[in-house]
């Protein structure tokens with residue numbers, strides 16, 4: 304197991320506490336894949352409980368006794384025939400990450416990230432967050448008995464997420480700035496060794512998140528989808544999931560790879576802009592704005608990995624409006640009984656748009672990842688709904704309304 308720069312290739316020991324290479328680029332965790340191949344089998348996985356730790360051999364843990372877990376992962380992969388019919392698709396699935404312990408896929412990253420902090424005997428962890436990262440880190444650090452510091456950007460933070468971070472006992476600090484500024488500040492604290500940084504720049508977190516890819520293979524009985532569609536903010540998740548698929552291929556579990564398709568909000572779409580130009584770099588956006596606060600990010604740190612995932616997989620990147628997001632959020636709830644937060648609905652909104660654009664073929668087998676639970680952002684849901692009808696306690700009026 305080593306940490307390696309994705310750009311210059313410099314290698315670092317696994318216990319070095321660094322977040323980027325000396326050359327300034329991103330790191331990734333790599334393994335001895337021949338060794339993994341000998342140790343694992345499809346049947347072997349099935350003997351273990353489904354979840355992140357089913358795939359232990361692919362995870363950066365030296366001492367399994369140090370694992371900090373809340374039983375994350377093992378989220379449902381719903382076959383969505385109602386929605387597929389509505390959209391004229393053959394085979395559509397939703398991987399609902401809102402079913403994780405704190406309600407988002409961030410738990411997969413945090414179980415591994417906080418375990419790493421545990422192995423390194425670090426007592427203070429921290430992050431900058433639009434909400435879900437802080438909710439998750441606060442929970443896992445509570446479970447591990449560690450101190451947690453979270454920096455929230457100014458402006459609207461989804462209420463459910465804020466409640467979680469505060470309730471799990473994190474020190475919550477809201478700054479008068481955007482997410483990218485909050486991240487810069489927390490990176491400085493990490494450089495001064497004041498805390499262990501658990502934003503998605505930390506490659507160990509992405510190791511946990513790649514298990515979404517593993518589970519999709521596992522739950523589809525190793526019959527891969529043609530395409531995976533997900534929302535993109537800081538772009539860690541799309542990078543992680545792509546890495547997971549590649550590692551399953553490298554170790555002989557699967558033969559093909561799906562097209563990675565990233566969706567951003569119109570008000571925060573630097574990766575989409577880069578993709579449309581065929582560029583490998585982004586132009587950061589100064590004032591990202593969208594109802595989907597989890598992807599309200601103008602300068603995604605993981606863009607090099609994400610663009611590589613999209614280009615190498617022959618995938619796509621597209622943006623959707625806040626209105627399209629809200630419509631998709633409602634449609635998914637009403638057709639399938641799945642309530643997700645706005646950012647998650649971007650995957651469905653993106654799917655709808657890509658069908659219209661004839662990028663997605665109606666015969667494709669598609670998995671949309673819904674990244675976070677609808678209860679995270681009750682304000683957004685209530686604003687998008689009609690108010691309850693208020694009546695007197697009168698059976699006649701009630702009957703009239705029901706027969707409507």
Ligand SMILES: *Cc1c(COP(=O)(O)O)cnc(C)c1O
Pocket residue numbers: 407408409435436503534535536537538539540541597598644646647674675676
């Ligand atoms: C964090 C998050 C995202 C964005 O993931 P990235 O890895 O930053 O691209 C999307 N949706 C939800 C609900 C999230 O919490």
